[in-house]
Amino acid sequence: MLHVSMIGCGAIGVGVMELLKSDPDIVVDMVIVPEGKEDSLRAVVQRLAPTAQVASHLNGGARPDLLIECAGHQAIEQHIIPALEHGIPCMVVSVGALSELGMAERLEQAARKGNTQVQLLSGAIGAIDALAAAKIGGLESVVYTGRKPPQAWKGTPAEAQFDLDRLEQPTVIFEGTARDAARLYPKNANVAATLSLAGLGLDRTHVRLLADPTVTENVHHVEAKGAFGGFELTMRGKPLAANPKTSALTVFSVVRALGNRAHAVSI
Numbered sequence: 001m002l003h004v005s006m007i008g009c010g011a012i013g014v015g016v017m018e019l020l021k022s023d024p025d026i027v028v029d030m031v032i033v034p035e036g037k038e039d040s041l042r043a044v045v046q047r048l049a050p051t052a053q054v055a056s057h058l059n060g061g062a063r064p065d066l067l068i069e070c071a072g073h074q075a076i077e078q079h080i081i082p083a084l085e086h087g088i089p090c091m092v093v094s095v096g097a098l099s100e101l102g103m104a105e106r107l108e109q110a111a112r113k114g115n116t117q118v119q120l121l122s123g124a125i126g127a128i129d130a131l132a133a134a135k136i137g138g139l140e141s142v143v144y145t146g147r148k149p150p151q152a153w154k155g156t157p158a159e160a161q162f163d164l165d166r167l168e169q170p171t172v173i174f175e176g177t178a179r180d181a182a183r184l185y186p187k188n189a190n191v192a193a194t195l196s197l198a199g200l201g202l203d204r205t206h207v208r209l210l211a212d213p214t215v216t217e218n219v220h221h222v223e224a225k226g227a228f229g230g231f232e233l234t235m236r237g238k239p240l241a242a243n244p245k246t247s248a249l250t251v252f253s254v255v256r257a258l259g260n261r262a263h264a265v266s267i
């Protein structure tokens with residue numbers, strides 16, 4: 001039985017707990033929520049993981065088999081780094097946070113200090129296994145195009161530049177390096193950051209972001225070339241009703257990763 005603690009009870013966290021209800025090999029013992037939100041979220045957690053405690057941090061003596069971040073950039077600083085330093089294995093879904101200067105190195109140092117490991121989840125994108133393998137043989141180029149309905153770009157710098165409610169044509173809102181994409185669009189930068197970390201890095205991964213009124217899904221296109229040959233991948237991710245910025249596949253990728261730790265066969 002794998003005993004896990006989860007950070008975040010938003011769109012992904014709730015979706016994950018919903019699916020874990022039917023897995024007899026995994027139990028959620030604790031859900032970590034922002035300070036002050038414990039009481040308001042207790043009923044939600046009670047419904048999804050009846051034996052789980054709700055807390056604002058990992059209590060002193062708690063040593064879950066695994067700590068999973070499904071919360072956001074701040075949670076990595078606040079919870080993941082200290083847990084790694086204390087030897088608790090962690091999984092991170094907010095991979096975009098690793099675009100922040102020094103963050104990838106800090107996570108690595110923390111895991112080394114605790115003699116443990118942090119797993120960066122593939123989330124909304126596929127073919128990370130192929131890209132990371134291709135990197136070993138040598139990559140020449142990785143181009144990522146992210147296309148989302150205009151409303152998914154609300155609350156980003158695109159809102160000030162474009163009338164998102166009235167767009168009629170697919171519109172490029174950003175083109176440049178993955179590093180700049182992450183700086184300007186931190187909440188939509190997870191896929192670009194994941195591709196960069198698996199492949200050519202933040203400065204050599206080319207990114208185009210589009211607000212596209214003709215799509216209802218989050219469309220991720222990747223083109224990679226290298227010594228291995230090449231591949232093209234198009235994902236048409238259905239957004240979660242609870243958060244249109246997040247593709248449903250992200251939830252499934254967390255559940256898959258947990259299953260790979262808990263089940264007798266891993267794939």
Ligand SMILES: NC(=O)C1=CN([C@@H]2O[C@H](COP(=O)(O)OP(=O)(O)OC[C@H]3O[C@@H](n4cnc5c(N)ncnc54)[C@H](O)[C@@H]3O)[C@@H](O)[C@H]2O)C=CC1
Pocket residue numbers: 007008009010011012013032033034070071072073074075078093094095096121122123124125186187188190191194242243245246247250
């Ligand atoms: N790797 C990938 O492909 C993807 C990653 N993500 C990332 O996953 C994260 C979660 O996404 P959603 O569930 O859709 O967001 P959400 O906004 O629906 O839920 C996040 C929840 O985490 C809580 N939270 C925030 N900071 C916290 C902290 N320090 N401690 C405890 N709880 C905290 C919030 O109160 C909220 O309830 C985001 O950072 C998002 O960027 C989202 C989609 C794809």
Ligand SMILES: O=C([O-])CC(=O)C(=O)O
Pocket residue numbers: 096124146187188189190191192218237245246247248250
């Ligand atoms: O599609 C998603 O779920 C999220 C996304 O584009 C990103 O964060 O890069």
